[in-house]
Amino acid sequence: MSEGLYLLPAGVLHGAQAQAAMEAGRAGALAGARAAFCVAQIIRREGPGRRFSQWMTWAQLQEAARKDAWLARRLELVQRPRPAIAGMEWRKPLIMGIVNVTPDSFSDGGLHADAQGAIAHGRALAAAGADILDIGGESTRPGAAEVPPEEELARVIPVIEALAREGYRVSVDTRKAAVMEAAARAGAAIINDVSALSFDPGAPAVAARLGLPVVLMHARGEPRTMQDDPVYDDVVLDVFDALQEQMQKAVAAGVAEEKIIADPGIGFGKTCAHNLALMGSLALFHGLGAPILLGASRKRFIGAITGVKDAAGRLAGSLAAAQTALAAAVQIVRVHDVSETVQMARMVEAMH
Numbered sequence: 056m057s058e059g060l061y062l063l064p065a066g067v068l069h070g071a072q073a074q075a076a077m078e079a080g081r082a083g084a085l086a087g088a089r090a091a092f093c094v095a096q097i098i099r100r101e102g103p104g105r106r107f108s109q110w111m112t113w114a115q116l117q118e119a120a121r122k123d124a125w126l127a128r129r130l131e132l133v134q135r136p137r138p139a140i141a142g143m144e145w146r147k148p149l150i151m152g153i154v155n156v157t158p159d160s161f162s163d164g165g166l167h168a169d170a171q172g173a174i175a176h177g178r179a180l181a182a183a184g185a186d187i188l189d190i191g192g193e194s195t196r197p198g199a200a201e202v203p204p205e206e207e208l209a210r211v212i213p214v215i216e217a218l219a220r221e222g223y224r225v226s227v228d229t230r231k232a233a234v235m236e237a238a239a240r241a242g243a244a245i246i247n248d249v250s251a252l253s254f255d256p257g258a259p260a261v262a263a264r265l266g267l268p269v270v271l272m273h274a275r276g277e278p279r280t281m282q283d284d285p286v287y288d289d290v291v292l293d294v295f296d297a298l299q300e301q302m303q304k305a306v307a308a309g310v311a312e313e314k315i316i317a318d319p320g321i322g323f324g325k326t327c328a329h330n331l332a333l334m335g336s337l338a339l340f341h342g343l344g345a346p347i348l349l350g351a352s353r354k355r356f357i358g359a360i361t362g363v364k365d366a367a368g369r370l371a372g373s374l375a376a377a378q379t380a381l382a383a384a385v386q387i388v389r390v391h392d393v394s395e396t397v398q399m400a401r402m403v404e405a406m407h
């Protein structure tokens with residue numbers, strides 16, 4: 056048994072090519088055959104900041120898994136079909152559109168600060184092809200202060216109520232149990248918690264009782280201080296371990312395992328280099344056995360790479376990040392620019 060092994064699927068194929076390679080026995084199904092992978096990197100930690108790694112073809116990987124129960128288990132998690140969640144069947148990538156109801160959101164500076172504006176924005180994103188509308192009333196951008204629960208409720212509930220009533224699939228972006236509860240009553244179908252149910256001690260039990268699907272996002276530290284020199288041993292493996300632990304905690308609290316969506320949390324307690332390392336190894340997170348969500352849209356690391364200071368001007372970099380996520384068979388991308396991202400995803404799909 057080789058506990059502590061990580062499996063990074065690589066050489067990811069899509070569409071007709073994925074099918075053909077799997078039929079030829081040269082590639083394995085990735086996340087329920089949405090895609091296929093023909094090689095993999097087996098990684099083991101070897102002391103602080105050091106990795107041992109070995110590349111294997113699909114055939115070599117199958118052979119190794121026959122002799123190693125732990126590797127076989129990891130392979131099964133990478134490959135197994137993901138059950139439908141809130142009507143989402145994972146046949147094609149889904150687009151989550153961001154609806155901020157915060158006066159201090161960094162990218163649209165209070166543009167949708169009032170309920171009517173946010174509702175109109177949500178409708179427009181849905182019309183542009185968003186599969187999920189993510190409604191948040193507490194900015195969690197780096198340096199942001201906390202919002203009292205009453206204020207957060209007053210911001211998000213009218214918006215969730217209106218958009219859910221109109222038939223849209225709504226997620227509530229909150230870290231607070233009281234907001235989760237009210238949002239569920241107002242018709243929210245998904246909980247999106249950037250603290251992975253760790254901020255509010257009441258959140259795990261409430262999420263379990265509500266029975267809603269939950270996005271568990273990795274973050275290091277509090278929004279106010281999270282960008283103060285975050286340090287990891289090996290960011291990709293550390294985030295994987297943390298998410299795995301948070302998933303286990305959520306399940307122990309009564310959240311159904313098949314209702315968990317995992318998210319490496321780009322920009323949350325991560326330097327530019329950390330974010331890039333995560334973006335380069337997204338397929339590793341399929342080893343959690345859950346659908347993956349990725350939010351890179353307009354984030355600071357894109358500004359750092361492209362030199363675009365104004366967040367709203369980071370569309371090209373954001374599309375590149377979303378496309379990289381789709382190439383890694385990530386199931387949901389969370390974006391500001393829904394219309395452009397939907398166009399990109401359609402083009403990519405058509406070319407497969």
Ligand code: 8Y7
Pocket residue numbers: 153191195196228247248249270272318320321348349350351352353354389
């Ligand atoms: C993410 C998120 C934000 C993310 C998930 C921003 C609420 C910062 N980022 N939720 N929320 N994943 N699941 O730039 O990456 O949008 S807020």
